[in-house]
Amino acid sequence: MKRSTRNILAAFIVLIASAGMIWAGGDQENSGTAKSSNGEEDVIVLQMFYPVQVGGPLTKLIEKLASDFHSVNPTIVVEPIYTGNYDDTVVKIQTAIQGNTPPDLFLSLATQRFSLVSSDSIIPLDDLIAMDGGDEYINDFLPGFMEDSFVDGKIWSIPFQRSTQIIYYNKDAFKEAGLDPETPPKNWDELVAYSQKLVKKDAAGNVIRWGVGLAQQSGSAQWQFGGFCLENSKNGENLMSDDGKKVFFNTPENIEALQFQIDLQQKYEVMPKGIVQWTDLPGAFIEGKYGIIYHTTGNLANISKNATFDFGTGFMPGNKRYGAPTGGGNFYITKGISRERQEAAWKFIRFATSPERLAQWNIDTGYVAPRASSFETSIMKNYYGELPQAEVAKEQLKYAKPELTTYDSARIWRIFNDNYQAAIIGDLTAKEALDKAQAEASQVLKRFQ
Amino acid sequence: MDMAVFSVYSFPKKDRLVKNRALTSQQTKKRKQSWKRDGIACLLLAPSLIFLTMFTLIPIVKSFYLSLMDLQLGMKKPIFIGLDNYTYLFSDPLFWKVMGNTVLFSLLTVIPSMVLGLALALLLNMRHKLTGLFRVSFFSPVVMPMIAVASIWMFIYMPDAGLLDQLLKSFGLPGQIFLQRSDTVLPALSVVYNWKEAGFLMIFFLSGLQNISTEMYEAARIDGARKFTIFWKLTFPLLMPTTIFVSTIALTDSFKLVDHIAMMTEGMPNNSSTTLLYFIYQNGFTYFNQGIASTLTVILLIIMLIAASLQFFTADSRIHYN
Numbered sequence: 001m002k003r004s005t006r007n008i009l010a011a012f013i014v015l016i017a018s019a020g021m022i023w024a025g026g027d028q029e030n031s032g033t034a035k036s037s038n039g040e041e042d043v044i045v046l047q048m049f050y051p052v053q054v055g056g057p058l059t060k061l062i063e064k065l066a067s068d069f070h071s072v073n074p075t076i077v078v079e080p081i082y083t084g085n086y087d088d089t090v091v092k093i094q095t096a097i098q099g100n101t102p103p104d105l106f107l108s109l110a111t112q113r114f115s116l117v118s119s120d121s122i123i124p125l126d127d128l129i130a131m132d133g134g135d136e137y138i139n140d141f142l143p144g145f146m147e148d149s150f151v152d153g154k155i156w157s158i159p160f161q162r163s164t165q166i167i168y169y170n171k172d173a174f175k176e177a178g179l180d181p182e183t184p185p186k187n188w189d190e191l192v193a194y195s196q197k198l199v200k201k202d203a204a205g206n207v208i209r210w211g212v213g214l215a216q217q218s219g220s221a222q223w224q225f226g227g228f229c230l231e232n233s234k235n236g237e238n239l240m241s242d243d244g245k246k247v248f249f250n251t252p253e254n255i256e257a258l259q260f261q262i263d264l265q266q267k268y269e270v271m272p273k274g275i276v277q278w279t280d281l282p283g284a285f286i287e288g289k290y291g292i293i294y295h296t297t298g299n300l301a302n303i304s305k306n307a308t309f310d311f312g313t314g315f316m317p318g319n320k321r322y323g324a325p326t327g328g329g330n331f332y333i334t335k336g337i338s339r340e341r342q343e344a345a346w347k348f349i350r351f352a353t354s355p356e357r358l359a360q361w362n363i364d365t366g367y368v369a370p371r372a373s374s375f376e377t378s379i380m381k382n383y384y385g386e387l388p389q390a391e392v393a394k395e396q397l398k399y400a401k402p403e404l405t406t407y408d409s410a411r412i413w414r415i416f417n418d419n420y421q422a423a424i425i426g427d428l429t430a431k432e433a434l435d436k437a438q439a440e441a442s443q444v445l446k447r448f449q
Numbered sequence: 450m451d452m453a454v455f456s457v458y459s460f461p462k463k464d465r466l467v468k469n470r471a472l473t474s475q476q477t478k479k480r481k482q483s484w485k486r487d488g489i490a491c492l493l494l495a496p497s498l499i500f501l502t503m504f505t506l507i508p509i510v511k512s513f514y515l516s517l518m519d520l521q522l523g524m525k526k527p528i529f530i531g532l533d534n535y536t537y538l539f540s541d542p543l544f545w546k547v548m549g550n551t552v553l554f555s556l557l558t559v560i561p562s563m564v565l566g567l568a569l570a571l572l573l574n575m576r577h578k579l580t581g582l583f584r585v586s587f588f589s590p591v592v593m594p595m596i597a598v599a600s601i602w603m604f605i606y607m608p609d610a611g612l613l614d615q616l617l618k619s620f621g622l623p624g625q626i627f628l629q630r631s632d633t634v635l636p637a638l639s640v641v642y643n644w645k646e647a648g649f650l651m652i653f654f655l656s657g658l659q660n661i662s663t664e665m666y667e668a669a670r671i672d673g674a675r676k677f678t679i680f681w682k683l684t685f686p687l688l689m690p691t692t693i694f695v696s697t698i699a700l701t702d703s704f705k706l707v708d709h710i711a712m713m714t715e716g717m718p719n720n721s722s723t724t725l726l727y728f729i730y731q732n733g734f735t736y737f738n739q740g741i742a743s744t745l746t747v748i749l750l751i752i753m754l755i756a757a758s759l760q761f762f763t764a765d766s767r768i769h770y771n
């Protein structure tokens with residue numbers, strides 16, 4: 001009996017001790033400068049969170065980027081940590097920061113900057129830029145992309161895997177429908193006319209190919225819709241103010257744009273009814289189930305590798321003007337890490353955003369290189385020679401503006417998406433939905449004004 | 450101990466002192482032993498107690514505390530606002546929509562999954578060649594992770610190319626978009642849940658069935674009772690303790706289940722499939738509004754407490770334990 005009591009006591013003490021170690025371990029994990037193998041100099045180990053939102057072997061590419069960087073900078077190791085899609089990544093970053101185990105740097109949506117600044121999670125990069133690169137470096141970034149790095153006049157993020165939406169179209173289907181495979185639709189009227197011709201039904205009347213597809217699920221709808229709103233705007237007014245404190249959802253032009261999308265499904269019947277999913281579109285396009293799809297340039301590599309037919313790309317068809325939303329991920333550096341680590345993180349960002357690296361990233365993934373000088377590199381010129389479809393994205397950037405970006409962005413996105421969907425499935429009219437979205441969003445944004 | 454005291458008074462008076470002294474020393478010995486026994490019991494319970502405190506009691510207290518605070522993304526410190534979070538939620542139509550969804554989802558899952566579980570258990574309780582195969586196949590959904598289950602069912606529900614639409618088309622019926630319509634999304638999700646949960650509940654029913662002694666059935670059969678009567682008059686009442694237990698599990702599970710909603714619909718379309726727990730997740734981890742998330746947690750807790758005590762105080766007293 002006595003011995004068993006002692007054993008239990010001992011086991012209990014071990015349990016308590018190990019629980020204590022888990023607690024303590026949480027803080028130690030990140031404190032990390034470790035001795036390198038030769039024991040002479042310290043190696044800084046940086047953790048980087050990154051998302052994958054598109055098809056293709058992105059994980060391998062990012063690990064290669066990190067190991068290439070290490071071979072040039074032997075004292076710094078960057079550990080890329082895959083954190084799901086963009087939404088999951090935001091959750092993991094915020095949770096890690098609240099738990100005092102933040103990553104040193106991370107890739108997240110450009111649209112996250114207001115939220116990240118307001119939660120005091122990131123540092124402005126101006127003095128790091130001034131130390132290394134300066135204006136010469138920053139001015140090389142395309143204005144369409146650099147635009148959404150600013151909060152209150154400071155730079156908080158560096159564009160990296162940036163994208164925009166374009167249309168992909170099936171040239172074989174165009175030929176079959178009697179359309180010119182070299183001219184994609186240029187405006188909304190042509191979009192409807194072409195799509196009606198592209199719809200193909202079997203003997204029983206079931207649709208086997210739809211005219212057009214655009215993503216409407218939560219988290220994707222606001223992206224393509226931003227483009228439609230720009231196309232229908234008087235002077236290129238966006239869905240929100242530049243300072244991220246106001247939204248303009250229910251303008252007459254935007255209500256028209258939403259009604260047009262509803263008409264594609266209900267009136268012209270060129271698109272499947274219900275909510276079309278972002279992730280389903282590229283696969284369905286590759287299988288020949290759509291004549292035209294709206295999707296990210298980030299899927300170019302995936303589609304060009306897997307499509308068995310000839311495909312073309314084009315601008316998002318305009319209405320009053322051309323328009324497209326930019327999107328994609330930027331680099332951020334976390335607040336609260338040592339200056340030494342911040343500088344190391346900056347070194348990595350500079351390395352990853354060199355013109356050649358960005359050009360290579362563009363070629364490997366389809367994301368658009370955000371620096372002008374990337375397009376002057378020989379690898380990029382060769383690439384355009386081989387895959388002319390890629391050039392559309394860069395050309396369209398002249399008409400592109402940032403996607404919906406505000407404070408408390410996750411909530412504003414959700415508010416927009418819920419009401420947008422209510423209109424798509426017929427619970428509300430286009431006007432009712434956007435009025436409601438406007439009212440709810442204004443309520444949330446009040447606290448930042 | 451009571452026995453010892455009682456025996457003291459039952460002895461004749463003159464022996465009492467002597468006996469008493471003897472008993473006292475015996476008592477102290479016993480007391481020592483019981484101390485030791487209680488000490489060991491405490492030690493054995495301590496780990497659970499510590500974890501219960503760390504992961505249940507402290508979070509409950511903290512949730513309650515935070516539910517009285519305004520704490521959103523970007524706020525350094527919580528601000529005390531009393532019951533404002535509650536009044537905000539009670540006046541928010543979205544909250545009532547979510548509550549409605551939650552109740553509807555429970556209605557669509559608790560009773561059906563129990564009936565299905567009982568039916569499967571009765572089927573498996575009969576012995577024949579394929580019992581083993583049936584047991585494995587009915588139980589396999591239970592051991593599958595919910596995320597995998599959700600992925601499989603997403604393919605089944607996929608518009609056009611999905612299994613269900615193909616099936617409908619083969620009968621000449623039009624394809625449906627079950628997960629993208631506000632009126633079909635919850636029933637569609639509850640089918641997935643029932644499919645998974647029934648096998649789990651079946652296990653409890655099966656063990657309940659096998660605890661009923663065969664003599665009773667024999668007696669009933671000798672008396673000439675028919676199968677249906679045997680089930681209603683004998684099996685079902687004797688299964689009552691199991692049924693009560695299972696209903697508690699089924700109800701808490703239906704409130705608890707969130708992974709397939711996160712995976713399959715994310716509460717879409719237009720919040721038609723947002724249930725209470727997903728709403729908590731959304732407020733806590735998508736909007737990082739900890740005040741509202743805590744308030745919702747407290748509401749969930751109160752609902753569960755009411756449900757549990759109803760079951761405990763009313764249903765539990767009416768059943769026969771054999």
